[in-house]
Amino acid sequence: MRAVGLHADVVVTTSRVYKTTCTLVRGGGEAFCIDSPILPDELEILPALAQQAGFTVVGLLATHADWDHLLGRYAFPEAPLGCAETTAGRLVNEPGAAQRELREFDESFYVERPRPLSLPSAQRLPVPGKLEVGDGELELQPADGHTEDGMAVWIPWARVLVCGDYLSPVEIPMLKGSASAYLATLARLEPLVEQADHVVPGHGAPIDGARAAAILREDRAYLEALLEHGEAAKLPLARRTAEQRRIHAENAERVA
Numbered sequence: 001m002r003a004v005g006l007h008a009d010v011v012v013t014t015s016r017v018y019k020t021t022c023t024l025v026r027g028g029g030e031a032f033c034i035d036s037p038i039l040p041d042e043l044e045i046l047p048a049l050a051q052q053a054g055f056t057v058v059g060l061l062a063t064h065a066d067w068d069h070l071l072g073r074y075a076f077p078e079a080p081l082g083c084a085e086t087t088a089g090r091l092v093n094e095p096g097a098a099q100r101e102l103r104e105f106d107e108s109f110y111v112e113r114p115r116p117l118s119l120p121s122a123q124r125l126p127v128p129g130k131l132e133v134g135d136g137e138l139e140l141q142p143a144d145g146h147t148e149d150g151m152a153v154w155i156p157w158a159r160v161l162v163c164g165d166y167l168s169p170v171e172i173p174m175l176k177g178s179a180s181a182y183l184a185t186l187a188r189l190e191p192l193v194e195q196a197d198h199v200v201p202g203h204g205a206p207i208d209g210a211r212a213a214a215i216l217r218e219d220r221a222y223l224e225a226l227l228e229h230g231e232a233a234k235l236p237l238a239r240r241t242a243e244q245r246r247i248h249a250e251n252a253e254r255v256a
């Protein structure tokens, strides 16, 4: 698992599967863990990594309710979970979905976990709104479209945007929500991307603001083409693998 320091108060790890990112953010004496790595050894080493960096994790945040972002409890079993109201709603309305999908992943790759995933009932955060971490204040923005729920986290003093499953250098926009909501989220993220030194996508290593802005333009163009031409829409040049074409085919079906 790769770990990089983006700022004295921000450390990001990237999982060896799906390149799922996990962001540790510190304000004064407290830290939050946003999203999670996936593999058991990565989750096991996370508390030591946080401690060595001087981050005391007191809470978990999830950008959205997809299973691959919800595994922080394996690393910090006591920490409460905070998320957007939309995400808390999804967790309530789809009970056991994250556990089931995690189990399917683990079974297909013969992965063993120390225990089943326990998810505490989530604390609903005001989105848009602000959230204190120690003496720092995070800004939360709604980020839906990829799924019907979600939030992005702006860390103003570090100029880091943790955006959830948007602006990925490795994955085209994946529509499980709606294309129009996705485009609205891109528009909402755009001014933050312009100010950002670093952007942490849900999947793929952290990128600088200029690269994220370029991906934002590509993703907007892709979604507009998808709405207009469906399956015939062209994929972003650097994201045309077989897996991305498979995601594209599902997107085309969804907007048809």
Ligand SMILES: [Zn+2]
Pocket: 066, 068, 069, 165, 202, 203
């Ligand atoms: Zn994801």
